Structure formats: structure tokens, C-alpha cells
Amino acid sequence: MFQCYLDDSGTSGLPIVTLGGFFAHMSQWDRIEPALDAAMNAHGVGIFHAKEFHDTKPPFRGWPKIRKLSFTDEIFSAAHGAMAGVAIGVEKEGLKRGKQLQPKAFNRMSPMGVAFALIMSRILTHQSVASAVKQNGLSFLVEAGPNNGEIQDYFQRMAKMSVFEGVLRSVSFVPKEHSRAIQLADFLVFYARRQLRNQFRFKGKQMILPACPYLETMRKHGPVYTDIAAGAPRTTGAKMEIDIKNLSDFAALTKKRL
Helix, strand or coil, X not given: CEEEXXXXXXXXXXXXXXXXXXXXXXXXXXXXXXXHHHHHHHCCCCCCCHHHHHHCCCCCCCCCHHHHHHXXXXXXXXXXCCCEEEEEEEEHHHHHHHHHHCHHHHCCCCHHHHHHHHHHHHHHHCCCCHHHHHHHCEEEEEECCCCHHHHHHHHHHHHCCHHHCCCEEEEEEECHHHCHHHHHHHHHHHHHHHHHHHHHHCCCCCCCCCCCHHHHHHHHCCCEEXXXXXXXXXXXXXXXXXXXXXXXXXXHHHCCCC
């Protein structure tokens, strides 16, 4: 079975809400989790919080940028080729416009609910992974938070559809200390939200925005897809034109981005 770990960022007062994380086959998570734990513990990181990392607060106090980049590379080296990342940002005002144009499609859905729906749809329908996911099943583990009820309701509605029967196995809501996998989701979504926010702020302007070095380091070790939905322009990433020959790993995914 495949498992997807997700976390959110930007839910309080920001124009873009982002949900994102990593998915992999359970056999790979069983291998990755101890390696991630050992790597983080070696640096004195009991529980990884992306905001503390970004602000250089304990346990990262005094770390120069070069050490942060080295840490990021070491952590994602432990999962090299074994997982794929996805982060979807939803523009709040764009969603409001979408509700006006298509009230039935977006009725009662918050930005976080839309982001979850888009991530689920991308995993379940993309030609490169859909077949493997449908054969093995898919579960979600989402960091516990105020939007969990809506995510659970949407998941259950989709799981009852005949086309997804036996594919969507479960959705669980877990605390940050649950696993290193959920902490990696925090790492990805924190920086993806900042990148997507900047792309939204400067859309239409003739300028090249600097790449996020932490996201680029993640992409050295596996594909990471990021996008803005609901009225905003398409952003980075994304064609997932790869084949998974071995369902227990995502080594092929390192050749091209999602």
C-alpha cells in the first residue's frame, strides 16, 4: 500500500493556503523512517519544525545557512529515490471567484479542502502512478488540525465511489511527533508555500524569482511537484512522465520531476 503524509501551511491570514507532503510505498517508509530518525537525532533534532529551522531557533540556533543546506541534503539523501513530493497552494480570493462561477463544484469547500481534493486527484489519476496506486491502495496521514473534519468527509465521499472502491483505504490525523515522515511534510509545505506565495505576488511581472535552495535540494533526491490552484496561474514543476517498474520504490521518479 502507498501512504501519503500531508501537512498544511499559511492557514492564518495569508492569501494562499498550502497543503503538501510526500508519498511512497509502505515498504519504503519502513526503510526510510529509521534512517531519517537516525539522521535527525545525530543533529540533536528531536522533533523537526520547519519554522524553527527557518528562524534558526533551537535546536537550530547558531546554524549558518551552509549547515542548514548540508542538513537538508543529508536528510533527503536518506530517502533518495524512494518518495515523491507534492504541494498544492490555493489562492483564497481565486477560490471565492470559483465559487461564484461554479457554486456546485466548490460548495462548502474551504481552501484546505480544495487542496486535499487536488492532491488526491493528482495521485489517483496521473498516468505514471495511478495504476500502481489502484493495485496497492492508498492511505493518507495528515497532521492533526482544524480542517481535519472537512478532509475526512471528502475522503469518505470519494472512498464510497465505485471507481475508487478498495483503493482509498484510510485517512488518519496524527501529531507532529508521530513520525519523521510527517515532519518532512512540514519541511516541504513550509518552503513550498513561501515559493508559491512569491510566484503569486509577482505574477505577470517580467522577473525571474530566485529558486528556494531547500526545495532544490529536495528535488535532487526525488521529484517534487508544486502548483497554485483556483484562479491563480500554473507554476513550477510538473509532468510526471515516468514509469514505475518496481512498485516498492520510486527510483525511476528521480529522473524527472512530478
